[in-house]
Amino acid sequence: MKFNDKIPIYYQIKQYIYREIIINNLQPGQKVPAVRQLAVTLTVNANTIQRALRELINEKVLISRRGKGNFVTTDAETLTNLKRNVVEDQVSNLYDQLAALKITPDEMLKYLNNYINSRKEVHHD
Amino acid sequence: MKFNDKIPIYYQIKQYIYREIIINNLQPGQKVPAVRQLAVTLTVNANTIQRALRELINEKVLISRRGKGNFVTTDAETLTNLKRNVVEDQVSNLYDQLAALKITPDEMLKYLNNYINSRKEVHHD
DNA sequence: TATAGTGTATTAGTAAACTAAAACACTAAT
DNA sequence: ATTAGTGTTTTAGTTTACTAATACACTATA
Numbered sequence: 001m002k003f004n005d006k007i008p009i010y011y012q013i014k015q016y017i018y019r020e021i022i023i024n025n026l027q028p029g030q031k032v033p034a035v036r037q038l039a040v041t042l043t044v045n046a047n048t049i050q051r052a053l054r055e056l057i058n059e060k061v062l063i064s065r066r067g068k069g070n071f072v073t074t075d076a077e078t079l080t081n082l083k084r085n086v087v088e089d090q091v092s093n094l095y096d097q098l099a100a101l102k103i104t105p106d107e108m109l110k111y112l113n114n115y116i117n118s119r120k121e122v123h124h125d
Numbered sequence: 126m127k128f129n130d131k132i133p134i135y136y137q138i139k140q141y142i143y144r145e146i147i148i149n150n151l152q153p154g155q156k157v158p159a160v161r162q163l164a165v166t167l168t169v170n171a172n173t174i175q176r177a178l179r180e181l182i183n184e185k186v187l188i189s190r191r192g193k194g195n196f197v198t199t200d201a202e203t204l205t206n207l208k209r210n211v212v213e214d215q216v217s218n219l220y221d222q223l224a225a226l227k228i229t230p231d232e233m234l235k236y237l238n239n240y241i242n243s244r245k246e247v248h249h250d
Numbered sequence: 251t252a253t254a255g256t257g258t259a260t261t262a263g264t265a266a267a268c269t270a271a272a273a274c275a276c277t278a279a280t
Numbered sequence: 281a282t283t284a285g286t287g288t289t290t291t292a293g294t295t296t297a298c299t300a301a302t303a304c305a306c307t308a309t310a
Contacts, residue, residue, distance in 0.1 A: 067277035094219045120230045192307035
């Protein structure tokens with residue numbers, strides 16, 4: 001996996017697992033790959049995986065069962081909040097960044113429409 | 126200044142100076158505050174400021190004159206590219222992040238319209 | 251020429267992230 | 281009981297970012 005060297009790897013792994021849950025590659029109650037397996041797959045040290053998982057467990061997104069594995073929560077509220085928070089954090093972050101460039105909301109909408117529509121045209125695959 | 130502890134401070138300072146130039150708080154040819162002054166203003170070490178400035182100088186966004194100061198470039202192309210790149214990087218980054226969540230372009234537009242319009246209503250100041 | 255204000259470079263020490271290797275705790279299956 | 285597969289913890293060493301303090305190079309000016 002390709003990581004951004006400006007952001008801690010463990011943090012990017014957290015976000016990766018958020019995404020896998022949100023798009024249902026990891027379903028509620030499903031077992032997450034073993035720590036050592038993830039370390040191989042993502043080509044990082046097992047301790048770095050463990051650090052990401054520890055935080056996800058603290059956040060109740062994953063449930064740890066010693067000797068068995070780590071499992072995606074089945075709590076509906078946690079899962080709902082997860083998707084909402086991840087999307088909203090990214091959108092609000094963009095909004096704040098563009099606002100800091102003194103771009104008005106109307107200009108943002110115009111620009112985003114142009115950008116996204118141009119990407120749609122390109123995506124004729 | 127408040128920094129994101131997940132991203133190197135020198136890198137956030139680069140982005141801060143990009144912004145100051147884009148919104149014309151720092152105009153073409155204008156002198157940037159002195160290294161030691163910026164260190165005080167942003168409450169970081171002077172070496173950290175210097176590292177950010179070094180990269181900006183390498184990128185030709187700033188021009189260094191020893192004994193005099195650092196100055197914003199007057200090169201029109203560099204300045205034009207600066208604004209275009211900063212905005213486009215942020216927008217394309219959001220697009221990619223939302224696409225990774227399997228959100229379609231149409232859904233993005235719908236969501237962004239809702240979000241930005243809701244922010245407009247709030248901003249009755 | 252001396253001084254103050256610049257940018258630049260060097261040396262040293264600290265903290266966080268990452269890697270590596272090993273040990274420990276628990277579970278399931280043979 | 282033993283073994284393999286899990287999660288968890290610990291100890292150690294490296295690298296990067298950051299801070300701190302100092303010195304050096306250049307410019308303008310009193």
